[in-house]
Amino acid sequence: MNSSLEQSFVSQLQEHQNIIHKICRLYTSDEDAHKDLFQEITIQLWKAFPQFRGEAKFTTWAYRVALNTAITLYRKKTKSVSTIEFDGKIHKFSHDEYNYEEEEQIKLLYKAVHQLNDIEKALVFMYLEDKDYTEIAETLGISEVNARVKMNRIKGKLKKIVNP
């Protein structure tokens, strides 16, 4: 692949790297796994980049490829890791106003999200990213109705985990 293509890819990815970090945050439980998945997604995006024709936005395309990687490719490699307990380390990203009760609840919520399956995590991720159901459905290759049903089920699951 030629170097100008590579350059354009690297600069766009660098600019929008938060997408990948956020996915890693939901799919991994420690720093090493985060780095590992980040690299895996980067490589998959680069492999898929020649097919990206700029019809969609880079970010929309990146969401799709990155999530697919997290769901399929990464799952194969780290089946055993996916159930590791969330240790709260990822939550080091800080808080200005300290609300102990809320903080505890958020911690619990992240822990709960980590217990969801990979598709459910993808749905949560897109929801947190303010994507509407049309885009969620399109990215995950399911129908809009199905996406809504799944989302409601996830909300129920989370509620149960947080308030047993």
Next chain:
Amino acid sequence: MDELDLLKKDWKKNESQYPKVSEQEIYAMLHKKSSSVVKWIFIISVLEIMLWTAISTLTADESYLKTLEHYHISSLMNIFTAVNYGVIAVFIFLFYKNFRNINTTDNVKSLMKNILRTRKTVQYYIWYNLGMIGLTFITIMIATFKYDNRINEIVARSSSTDGNTLFWIVLIGFTFIFFVVIFGLFWLFYRLIYGFLLRRLHKNYEELKKIDL
């Protein structure tokens, strides 16, 4: 507020807290393909030693062992074999270490350093093997001239005739050509197998050099 909205609030708050991966680091990730080349070097070296072991086990029949005894190089050959396996084991370990290093590297500079190191290891490995082949060949040739009855007979017969010098020239010439052919075949074998992988590593190295400027 439902649970997910609470999570969303926190999610947005952390937007700027993620680690920043530099362009250089992204380039390094893309050029990790070196790790698959290095993995192949490791795999092939293991397969190669298995091939040679299989060949030498299959061909080492009784008459071969007797010949070695007769040539007085039986124990010398055993020493060669033992040393050879030892040295090759060290090389295989180095190939594995290179593979592990490249796999865990995440910056351009050390990736380049690791590629260079791997190339050097492979080059040393090839030269070691060719050297060993040369040494074994020369040892066997000397032993043949010294102890082989048929050769000695021919030598004795020719020495008593007039064309003495010519005979030696032809004999040495043929031995030399035989040596060059054998050596050349092994050289070609290594060039074909490892040369291809080395070229890919080199290409990748050149691309990394451009990035690192």
